[in-house]
Amino acid sequence: xxxxxVTLAVLVGAVVTPALAQPPAPAAPAATRPNALVEFPARGxxxxxxxxxxxxxxxxxxxxxxxxxxxxxxxxxxxxGPSGTKSYAVIMQDxxxxxxxxxxxxxxxxxxxxNVTKLDPGMAATGNPAGSAYGPNYRGNAQAxxxxxxxxxxxxxxxxQVFALDTTATADPAxxxxxxxxAMKDHVLASGEVVGLGSVDPDAPxxxxxxxxxxxxxxxxx
Numbered sequence: 001x002x003x004x005x006v007t008l009a010v011l012v013g014a015v016v017t018p019a020l021a022q023p024p025a026p027a028a029p030a031a032t033r034p035n036a037l038v039e040f041p042a043r044g045x046x047x048x049x050x051x052x053x054x055x056x057x058x059x060x061x062x063x064x065x066x067x068x069x070x071x072x073x074x075x076x077x078x079x080x081g082p083s084g085t086k087s088y089a090v091i092m093q094d095x096x097x098x099x100x101x102x103x104x105x106x107x108x109x110x111x112x113x114x115n116v117t118k119l120d121p122g123m124a125a126t127g128n129p130a131g132s133a134y135g136p137n138y139r140g141n142a143q144a145x146x147x148x149x150x151x152x153x154x155x156x157x158x159x160x161q162v163f164a165l166d167t168t169a170t171a172d173p174a175x176x177x178x179x180x181x182x183a184m185k186d187h188v189l190a191s192g193e194v195v196g197l198g199s200v201d202p203d204a205p206x207x208x209x210x211x212x213x214x215x216x217x218x219x220x221x222x
Contacts, residue, residue, distance in 0.1 A: 033102040036091045037161045037193055040185055048192030049079045050162050053121055061158060061196035067149035068201035074147075075121030081114065081164025081190050088112040089163045089184060090119075091135075094148065094198070096156035097222035099138055104222045105177055106158065107145050108135025111168050133171045135180050138221060142173045148198035150222060161193040198222075 033039060051057070054065050054074030065074040076090065089110040097104035109119075112132045119129075125144035128134065137143040150156045169175070169183040 032098050035093045035095050035103050035159050035161065036163070036181060037159065037191055040163070040181055040188055040191075042163075042188045042191045046082060046164075046190035048081065048162050048164060048190045050160065050192040050194045051077050052160065052194050052196070053077075055196050057194050057196075059197065060155075061148060061198050063201045063204075065196075066147040066198060066201065068204040071145070071147050073119070073121065073123040073145045074196075075123070076119045076160060076162070076194075078117050078162045078192060080117050084166045085114045085164040085189055087114060087165050087168045088116070089165060089169075089180070091159075091161045091163070092145075093159050093161070094150075094156050094222045095159060096154070099221055102177075103159075105137050106147070107137055107143070108177065108180065109133070110135055110175075110180060111171060133173075133175075135175055136177055141175070148222065150198035150200055152200045155197040155199045156222060158196045158198050159193050160196070162191065163188050164190040 052074045055061055061074070063069045064072050078088070081088065087110070090108070090112065091105070092107035093103040093105055095103045099105070109128060109132055112129055116129045116132075120127075123145070128144075134142045134144055137146050139146065148156065148158055163184060165184060165187045166189055167183070167187045169180055172179075
């Protein structure tokens with residue numbers, strides 16, 4: 001009987017010990033913030049129709065509109081906002097890339113006058129509408145248009161989002177994304193977007209190295 005009891009104890013230990021030795025389950029990753037159109041919805045869901053002459057909604061973004069080639073601004077057209085619109089804000093985000101828990105921010109233009117509903121293709125960095133100002137992107141504050149530089153792998157979705165606002169923001173070269181969207185919150189009368197798909201340019205040379213690093217070291221996140 002004593003031998004049987006010892007044998008049972010050994011078997012039970014063999015079953016229980018591994019379970020006790022298992023490491024705790026890893027914590028779930030922090031939730032990623034959605035793109036601005038989702039995070040800051042328009043009152044009553046009012047919509048703007050947004051298009052670009054460079055591609056159809058949901059189609060591939062031409063490489064000329066990306067950092068792989070000339071980084072040419074594609075142009076943007078939207079329907080007029082409802083009565084009470086005082087300005088527009090434009091926000092471009094890559095929802096398949098994540099930086100600091102949010103979609104990668106490529107371009108912000110705010111305080112676009114209410115009578116402007118078109119930005120011409122090829123708009124120069126200094127050609128933004130009078131009264132408007134550039135906001136931040138992932139490279140820093142007050143940045144002009146910066147198109148995709150999609151890494152190898154699946155295509156990324158780039159959202160060019162337009163917001164009709166019943167307010168204007170205080171112009172500030174150092175304004176952050178959070179400060180701008182805080183000023184927009186509860187002031188969005190209507191919104192809309194056009195989405196383009198970005199992919200790696202197979203013919204592009206690697207970007208120049210930074211700080212003496214290996215080729216490709218200067219590449220942006222998306």
